[in-house]
Amino acid sequence: xxxxxxxxxxxxxxxxxxxxxxxxxxxxxxxxxxxxxxxxxxxxxxxxxxxxxxxxxxxxxxxxxxxxxxxxxxxxxxxxxxxxxxxxxxxxxxxxxxxxxxxxxxxxxxxxxxxxxxxxxxxxxxxxxxxxxxxxxxxxxxxxxxxxxxxxxxxxxxxxxxxxxxxxxxxxxxxxxxxxxxxxxxxxxxxxxxxxxxxxxxxxxxxxxxxxxxxxxxxxxx
Numbered sequence: 775x776x777x778x779x780x781x782x783x784x785x786x787x788x789x790x791x792x793x794x795x796x797x798x799x800x801x802x803x804x805x806x807x808x809x810x811x812x813x814x815x816x817x818x819x820x821x822x823x824x825x826x827x828x829x830x831x832x833x834x835x836x837x838x839x840x841x842x843x844x845x846x847x848x849x850x851x852x853x854x855x856x857x858x859x860x861x862x863x864x865x866x867x868x869x870x871x872x873x874x875x876x877x878x879x880x881x882x883x884x885x886x887x888x889x890x891x892x893x894x895x896x897x898x899x900x901x902x903x904x905x906x907x908x909x910x911x912x913x914x915x916x917x918x919x920x921x922x923x924x925x926x927x928x929x930x931x932x933x934x935x936x937x938x939x940x941x942x943x944x945x946x947x948x949x950x951x952x953x954x955x956x957x958x959x960x961x962x963x964x965x966x967x968x969x970x971x972x973x974x975x976x977x978x979x980x981x982x983x984x985x986x987x988x989x990x991x992x993x994x995x996x
Contacts, residue, residue: 776812776880779844783855786876789868791857795848795876796826798835804842805987806885809995811908813838813845813887814874816894816901820853820860830891830913833975837982843887848873850897863896863920870901878906885995887986889913892943892969896920903929909990911935911982914943914969917951931958933985935978937967960985 778784779797786793800807815838817831818824825831826847838845850866851858858865870888878884889911890898899922902910910932915922934952938945945963952961962981967974 776844776877778846778877785855786873788851788856788858788872790851790859790861790865792855793848793851793857793869793873794826794853794855795846795873797847798839798845800838800842800844801840802842804840805992806995807842809842809885809992810881811841811843811885811887811995812874812877812881813843813889814870814877814898815845815847816866816870816888816890816897817847817850817853818892818894820850820893824893825849825853828891829975830971830978831894833971833979834889834891834911834913834982837979837986838887838889841983841986844877846873846877863893863900866897867900867904870897871904874901874905887911887990890915892916893920896922899923899928908995909933909986911986913978914940915948915951916943917948922951923955926954927956931960931989933960933962933982933989935962935964935981935985937964937969937971937974939966940969942969958989960989
């Protein structure tokens, strides 16, 4: 068990100063528990109030937890108790890689899952190429404003979750982008859902759970 997973808030060394992280242990009854899988969740834009305590972020973390996955949320540089300054989704990718690497330090062969919401979706997507990522969940990815895939595909299966009434991210653009990706891709659109999925978080959690189990059966991680 990683000590980081038992901490409600602690600091680790980051590339631009300390990084604030919060962990949750995976539930022993979850289908992924026996695999020892681990996850990292990235939060939305720091300059627009995004933190690791955002409700979508905590919903993603709870989804992993209930699946039996140990999960870390963290604050990007310059947010909360994390040192440094906002770096426009460049240094933030380094932050995500450091957090995931710290989580994997004690269990380097553990299956790693990544997720991100909005700005954090781009960070998670870019970090997935620098880590042994087994699955990627992107919620309301702001394409094409930030970098995402390389060569029209990701190195791992990807789930894209998007509201059709998103006031910040254009749903038809995201659907078209997801549709042209090669590899294993699940796209799920939520009718009448805005950017922050107000009133729809339970549905978001259920949909993410179903997509993960569809793309990554628990026996595939053992």
